[in-house]
Amino acid sequence: MNTTNEDMNNFLGNFPSSTFADGTCLIIGSMATVGVVNTDDGLVLFDVGTKMHGPRIFQELRKFSDKPVKYIIYSHGHFDHAFGYAPLLEEVKEKGWEMPQVIAHENVLNRFEKYRMLHGYHNWLNKMQFATPSQTSEDIVSAKETLDPTIVLHGNENFEFKLGQFTFEVYHDMGETDDSSWMFFPAKKVLFTGDLVMNPSYPNVGNPNKVQRYPKHWAIAMEKMLEKNAEYIVPGHGQLIEGRDDVKGTLSIRSEAMHFVHDEVVKRMNEGKWFPEIFHEMLDIEPDKFKNNKYLKPTYGCYRFAIHATYRLYHGWYDTGNPTDLFPSKSDEVAKEILKVADETKILEQAKKLNDEGKIQLALHIVDIVIKGVTSENQTLLEAYTLKNKLLKIMRDELETSFIAKNSYNRGFNQIKNKISELRRKLK
Numbered sequence: 297m298n299t300t301n302e303d304m305n306n307f308l309g310n311f312p313s314s315t316f317a318d319g320t321c322l323i324i325g326s327m328a329t330v331g332v333v334n335t336d337d338g339l340v341l342f343d344v345g346t347k348m349h350g351p352r353i354f355q356e357l358r359k360f361s362d363k364p365v366k367y368i369i370y371s372h373g374h375f376d377h378a379f380g381y382a383p384l385l386e387e388v389k390e391k392g393w394e395m396p397q398v399i400a401h402e403n404v405l406n407r408f409e410k411y412r413m414l415h416g417y418h419n420w421l422n423k424m425q426f427a428t429p430s431q432t433s434e435d436i437v438s439a440k441e442t443l444d445p446t447i448v449l450h451g452n453e454n455f456e457f458k459l460g461q462f463t464f465e466v467y468h469d470m471g472e473t474d475d476s477s478w479m480f481f482p483a484k485k486v487l488f489t490g491d492l493v494m495n496p497s498y499p500n501v502g503n504p505n506k507v508q509r510y511p512k513h514w515a516i517a518m519e520k521m522l523e524k525n526a527e528y529i530v531p532g533h534g535q536l537i538e539g540r541d542d543v544k545g546t547l548s549i550r551s552e553a554m555h556f557v558h559d560e561v562v563k564r565m566n567e568g569k570w571f572p573e574i575f576h577e578m579l580d581i582e583p584d585k586f587k588n589n590k591y592l593k594p595t596y597g598c599y600r601f602a603i604h605a606t607y608r609l610y611h612g613w614y615d616t617g618n619p620t621d622l623f624p625s626k627s628d629e630v631a632k633e634i635l636k637v638a639d640e641t642k643i644l645e646q647a648k649k650l651n652d653e654g655k656i657q658l659a660l661h662i663v664d665i666v667i668k669g670v671t672s673e674n675q676t677l678l679e680a681y682t683l684k685n686k687l688l689k690i691m692r693d694e695l696e697t698s699f700i701a702k703n704s705y706n707r708g709f710n711q712i713k714n715k716i717s718e719l720r721r722k723l724k
């Protein structure tokens with residue numbers, strides 16, 4: 297199913313804040329959504345957004361209510377959910393209020409620790425994944441200062457708390473991360489899911505840039521949420537989901553999709569198959585009900601990523617079963633050897649032919665032999681770069697739906713664009 301700009305805009309939180317559940321709750325659209333509950337004794341906040349969006353989120357919050365924030369729950373410790381707290385703390389200081397309690401799973405603390413160790417790496421990685429402007433991104437994702445939890449959930453324990461006239465239930469389940477918590481607000485039947493639900497994206501399981509994620513646990517989390525018979529979902533990204541049917545539809549298709557990808561990959565692993573075979577078989581058997589589902593669009597996460605995630609959960613890095621791939625030579629050395637016995641212009645012609653036939657991925661493999669193998673900066677190399685960029689553009693603009701994969705193609709496109717202009721100058 298194709299994703300639209302509207303889907304992506306929703307995903308990135310470009311929608312107005314709105315109240316729901318008889319005006320008791322508020323959803324604030326920002327890169328990651330923020331959920332708010334108004335009680336007689338103060339406010340409960342589910343997530344606080346990015347550092348960059350913090351001030352705007354705060355404004356939206358204060359349009360809704362001027363009561364003090366008593367509880368903050370982190371869905372998980374990602375920068376887009378847990379770093380926008382600064383304006384809230386300033387206000388607490390200014391007004392002499394008590395500090396809010398911050399509830400999170402113990403793995404959030406491990407995550408913050410990891411972020412500090414891998415600071416430079418995460419800065420580089422997030423710039424690539426989100427294609428953010430280089431000047432601002434470091435500050436946005438930095439975990440140098442964090443608002444750490446005061447109430448820590450250990451292992452699989454649940455936590456219940458009361459504020460004003462209302463009770464709140466917090467649960468831990470793994471899915472996108474190992475540090476996730478979700479909340480149920482029984483009085484108004486609202487689920488606050490964090491990234492366990494991104495509306496309408498396929499679960500972000502198997503993100504090519506990120507650490508291991510958990511498809512089976514994800515399915516179980518969806519089933520636990522289904523038992524709540526909720527009427528609303530405040531998702532981690534995207535618009536509010538309203539009404540029993542849409543809530544049920546969203547949760548049950550995610551559960552089915554996660555069970556499916558997990559169990560089918562495991563079945564093939566048990567049959568002694570290697571990753572390439574599993575991957576292509578899995579593409580062939582993807583059920584239509586997942587492909588064409590309005591609740592499950594490949595906007596951010598996608599089925600292909602999830603196949604990787606499942607395999608990687610149980611298998612090491614040697615995944616082809618071909619001993620040649622165990623400790624491979626440099627790929628440009630291989631290409632150079634091929635070009636010693638094959639004509640580079642013929643190989644380029646073949647890549648063009650594959651492009652004409654619409655075999656874009658195959659064309660990319662073939663054109664790479666020329667790009668990696670030619671030893672002088674000549675006209676053929678320029679043509680090969682030009683073709684590769686044409687192929688990457690088709691991938692980015694026409695074939696790919698996932699924001700994450702699109703950005704990977706885009707990054708390659710820009711790098712080659714620079715090489716093309718450089719080479720043009722030299723060949724003049």
Ligand SMILES: [Zn+2]
Binds near residue numbers: 328374376377491
């Ligand atoms: Zn998120």
